[in-house]
Amino acid sequence: MATPLLEMRGISKGFPGVIALDNVSLTIGRGEVVALCGENGAGKSTLMKILGGVHQPDAGEILIDGRPVKIHGVTDSMSHGIAFIHQELNVLGNLDVAANVFLGREPRNGFGLIDSKKIHADTAPFIQRLGLNISTRTRLDRLSIAQQQLVEIAKALSLNSKLIIMDEPTSSLTLTETNRLLELVCELSGQGVSIAYISHRLGEIDTCADRVVVLRDGKNAGELAHAEASHDRLVNLMVGREIKNFYVAPKGSKTPGYFKVRNASSSLHPGKKVSFDAARGEILGFAGLVGAGRSEMAKAISGLEDSPQQEIFLDGRLLAITRPRHAIDHGIYLAPENRRAEGLVVELTVRENVSLPSLEKFSRFGLINRRHERQIAAGQVAALKIKTPTTEARVLNLSGGNQQKVVLGKWLAMAPKVMILDEPTRGIDVGAKAEIYRLMRELADGGAVILMISSDMEEILNVSDRIAVMHEGEISGVLERADCREENVMQLAVGKTIPAAKPAFN
């Protein structure tokens, strides 16, 4: 058997608090297309980033053409013939195609200036080879995402790359663009270029991958040759870890149909709509793969996204929500995914953050009643057990878990009717997580609707009373408590239909 192009053996990598990769191995042959699959957080991207020189492994070795190599940085990786095309493209929109392709290695002319003639002449054959019908003098911001991606591939080819890594390359492409890219992947592999392809989309893997490698919880879960790679077998490999059960059943009574959302949409998935019913007193979990459109849906409901055909009913009343203020006035609050950028003004104090959305309630003639404000903030600090020296401490200085509690505090001070939590425990330690789960349950038992978006499988399975699973901008099905199992969630998350799935609304 010929030496494979790339061998990664026993790769391990830890980050503070998590083991991202544990003794993972990966082999890629010349001209082979290998798809990497796995749930959110399975370690696919980390493995590829090690190959691309972004991260250094804690243990393990990398062999290229049978020779061990060390990849200390991105330049090392490039010099070994590896090109990494990130999900967020690394192109400079203000420069033209040729300048992007030759960025950082511009040939000079006799005056020490960029030899512009040469870079255009040298770029042209590569973009022709990729079927890109544009001038090398086109600025990148004039191109579509798909075309920009092809420019990145052209750059990879011009560097004589033997292996191109693509991290979810089709996540922002249209269907035609996707098909074109998949054809290109096949062509490139025919020309002897190897491709490592991270994707959630099983259909695409089916079209172009020679082999599928599945990771689960940072370990090799198994691999399938093209012929064996059926939907069911893939999902079976992706799921199957042990999940501790810490589900707490609701104590309060539920009022089904209390909160209804119809036709919520977002710019991420134009043309797709989300409709669902949620009961008063329940925690409705929203599962799905990254990019399924869950956060965008939450923002649409909160009046933060343009969602023109959306109709929202609370307790039978149709609400007009086109701005964040409207949602807030009706008691619909969002604790956003990106806590520090969207949830908090971290340089302000705990008191100022807690009172920000409700200031008008305790002020007269536009002046803030500071005593009342302090009481409200102190009340939330006590109720949520926020660990802070005083309410006057800057949020900046609190731990992640306590920052999240401040976000919750600012909304709980205003008695939520519908509380939307987007990744409520991301980056939070175990103890604080348990407290946040308890708070969510108390809120639900107190008569609120809780919508919880989470990419943490254990969390989604254990905290939700029902789970709505989203796939590419739509709800692919809702699971009742009895059917809340990992394989069901994963099947729906990759867009399959299963008998256990119920419709999201009546």
Added chain:
Amino acid sequence: MKKEIGIFALLVGLCAVTGFENPRFFSHENLINTANLIGLFGIFSIGVGLVIITGGIDLSIGSMIALNGMLLVLALTEWHWAWPVAVAFALAVPMLLGLGHGVLITRFKMQPFIVTLCGLLLYRGIARFIANDTTKGFGGAEGFKTLQNLANGNFLGLPMPFVILIVISVVMWVVLHRSIYGRYLFAIGRNEEATRFSGINTRWVVAGAYVLAGLLTGVSGILFAFYTNSVTPSTQGNSYELNGIAAAVLGGCSLRGGEGSIVGILIGTALLLVLQNLVNLLGIPSSLNYAVMGAVVLLGVLADQMFQARSARKAARQPK
């Protein structure tokens, strides 16, 4: 608060040194004159400070003062409007211009620097055009002696502009440090996105800061017109926006937004004017005026930066 104390100490030190070198500094006449100037410059500096707290900038102040002064002169001496009407007009115009800036910045997502730079050019040009580029004076102030006294007179022995500055400062201190609106300004300056997510209409709050800056510039503009007693449209208020920005920054406003205080801006203004006074009184060539100002602002901000970096390091060393 520490920032204000530091620059206040600098102000006191400068006054002491100047007074020691030239006792005329503490003469009644010099103090009154300096207080008058602090009043004139302080009022619009507060406006600039508000805009800077939102993370913006206003470069149009100087030209607005010229345009505003010119409109006032014309309204009083050529159009013969009643003085309260003329004053209302001279306040409404800069407020509307400020509203225009605010709308262009928040609705049309233009950069504050560009919008107000164009304002700087535009208003100066208009002021010169409507006056045929000639100096216009108030003459004998027939029919608006009351206004002249209000703008130029004394109250309890203090020059009116200084008294008006004190009143405005108190009001603006309440607005900035005690009202909902002020809280929103600071929140937006730090993190507009999170503020918007909290249901606050950030566009109107930001636009409001430009309107307030317009209003305060309008007040300054009227006072300046009476201070000079005539308006030369090509030079009136020239480069005052830079004085305002320098005063605000020296007083602790951060151009990144979200930081600043009324007290700081006042001390910053006073410091700049005492510096100019010092240049005159100590016999330093007045051609060095701007250079001294530039050097002091630079050193002041540098010292503050270093002080902050040091206290950040100290805080980092202490376990949480």
